[in-house]
Amino acid sequence: MPGSETSGYALSAIQEQAGRWSYDRQRLGHRSPDVEAALRAVVGVYSSHPSAPLSLRARAKGFTTEAFRRLDADRRALRLPAMRGSIHLLPRETAHLAFRAAPEPPSGLRQRLKYFGIAEDRYPELREAALAAADEPSTARDLGQKLREATGYDGSPTPVLSGMAREGVLLRVGAEGPRSNALRYVATQTWLGDDLPAADADKALAWLAGEYLRAFGPARPEDFRWWAGVSKGRAAAALETVETIELEDGHLLPYQDLQAFEAAEGPGPDAVDVLPKWDCYTMGYAPDGRERFVHPDVRGRVYTPAGDGLGVVLVGGTAVGAWEARFSGKVMEARLDMFERPGARLKRILDGRFGEIAVLLGAREIRFA
Incomplete structure (x- = not known):
């Protein structure tokens, strides 16, 4: 994940290694065996469609719309207000903890x-x-x-x-x-068949802090506070319950992950991932903590002014473009904002990836703006 020579900016060693590690922990490149395992790996995904299915599709092998639908139908996942007060799709067994961690006043x-x-x-x-x-x-x-x-x-x-x-x-x-x-x-x-299980808010947030560092670490307290949508004091108290090691620049990592973190190799340079708007990875860090996958010079093209992630194209784990789509009947109209002109190979891959997304979302044709 090289820095930009033209801007004089270079990633720190911790940011480079965090990018390699996070790619695997986020199970990108279809590294989860199924859709339910993908959901557990990332704590939860934003509930809105098509973000939820596309986020899980980017992580699960053999994703199908039926497998996604069964998460709801079989009560294996629940849609509840959770991080930042947003509605998330969460694994049933832990959904109540994410929900109870930051109750609405x-x-x-x-x-x-x-x-x-x-x-x-x-x-x-x-x-x-x-x-x-x-x-x-x-x-x-x-x-x-x-x-x-x-x-x-x-x-x-x-x-x-x-x-x-x-x-x-x-x-x-x-x-x-x-x-x-x-x-x-x-x-x-x-x-x-029953109420949601009860849980003390502070204990639930402590659990959430551990899960956050497992799936998104190494990360700073400010990143966790932003992701969870809680006060600085509550975030700090929750992180203190997790056994961590502090790396550079205040980045915390679960202590038991240190050896694996140092050995992480990350994706190959040609790995291509297409993530949707509000993907859990792009929404996982405070605005100034996203360098592991997006260069500061182009961050404004990947996020709205409010900090919401747009669709993003990753190559080798690094953002190389943003995208949005709208539908006109059975036509999916995709607008690609590539930061550099893609080569012939990448263009062929993107044509295929977006064609697959269009079919998944019920389109018969795709047009690029």
């Missing part, structure tokens, strides 16, 4: 209700009616109709359903297609 619900013009004292009535109605996976529209019939409430069901999801009493269930975000809602007790 009561003010969040109050502000949401106020914004939508719902009296705070009416929420319990609406909550009870929505729970009774969500005895099977239902769309927000269907639940809104049932709320009207049960309570006379004719406003948007969104603040009620969102508040219940952030309480953990309502779950989102994924849409059938990898491109659709038409999520359904179902009562947690109905879907799982």
